[in-house]
Amino acid sequence: MATATAPKFADVKVGDELKPLVLPPISRHQLALYCGGSGDHNPIHVDLDFAKKFGFKDVFAHGMLSMAFLGRLVTSWVPQKQVRGLGTRFTSITWVGDVITVSGKVTGKREKDGETLVDLEIKCTNQNGQDTLQGNATVALS
Amino acid sequence: MELDKKLIGHEFTPFTATVEAGKIKLFCKAIGEEDPIYSDEAAAKAAGYRGITAPLTFLRALQADDPNKGGLLRLLNVDIGLILHGEQHFEYFSPVVVGDVVTCQEKVVDIYDKKGGALWFVVQEMEMKDQAGKLLAKGRGVTVVRNPDAAKK
Numbered sequence: 001m002a003t004a005t006a007p008k009f010a011d012v013k014v015g016d017e018l019k020p021l022v023l024p025p026i027s028r029h030q031l032a033l034y035c036g037g038s039g040d041h042n043p044i045h046v047d048l049d050f051a052k053k054f055g056f057k058d059v060f061a062h063g064m065l066s067m068a069f070l071g072r073l074v075t076s077w078v079p080q081k082q083v084r085g086l087g088t089r090f091t092s093i094t095w096v097g098d099v100i101t102v103s104g105k106v107t108g109k110r111e112k113d114g115e116t117l118v119d120l121e122i123k124c125t126n127q128n129g130q131d132t133l134q135g136n137a138t139v140a141l142s
Numbered sequence: 143m144e145l146d147k148k149l150i151g152h153e154f155t156p157f158t159a160t161v162e163a164g165k166i167k168l169f170c171k172a173i174g175e176e177d178p179i180y181s182d183e184a185a186a187k188a189a190g191y192r193g194i195t196a197p198l199t200f201l202r203a204l205q206a207d208d209p210n211k212g213g214l215l216r217l218l219n220v221d222i223g224l225i226l227h228g229e230q231h232f233e234y235f236s237p238v239v240v241g242d243v244v245t246c247q248e249k250v251v252d253i254y255d256k257k258g259g260a261l262w263f264v265v266q267e268m269e270m271k272d273q274a275g276k277l278l279a280k281g282r283g284v285t286v287v288r289n290p291d292a293a294k295k
Contacts, residue, residue: 068173
């Protein structure tokens, strides 16, 4: 995906929705890549025996993998250098095979420290309509 | 299992991590990110960045460069199979790029339990600065610890 061109502050309205990002189903291969790529080597995400030992039916996705998807949604809308904040609660587990949709909408516009800021509500939702991440972002627009 | 609230305020030893292109490349492959600012220096500079840029949540991967990695688990005496990520928040002051030498300082700012001690929550704050001492980002994370004793009841 090419670098985003930012919308103008004046053109953005509260309630505006970002174009959702629909991801391929979470695969064990992706979890192995993220294990190496993130430096988070917790075996619970890649080793089925380990996950079962700790009471889980299967391995499950790193929360930070899904948070990376939130980041991708935001930077598909504005260039990364204009992102001032990104945060989330991890509200339910993302399992192998889950199909995650990342969506976002504008919740506020404000000024702070001489910058015009737009607040976003962003979330990951699985194929059953359950939110897995409930997050927010703040971006600076001119 | 009960976590020791006296650990609130504990500061971990700061560590320094160098931002590497190869690590960003693998990270981007894992998350499906294909924007050339994360892989191509010329594209990144053309887009107004100092160099190949670290994706927003790559900061957490930089934290994994801590030579004392796993320090929180050792501090709490908790098995890695019992933890979940509850929350993560970042504030960004300047993009982190390849070649930056980032110093990271983490501390425990809160410890509390819910559901009669079945779940414990450990809140950590983090600051990242570049080699000139300039603040790059702040982070706040919540680690959830599942109490194995509660599961047996």
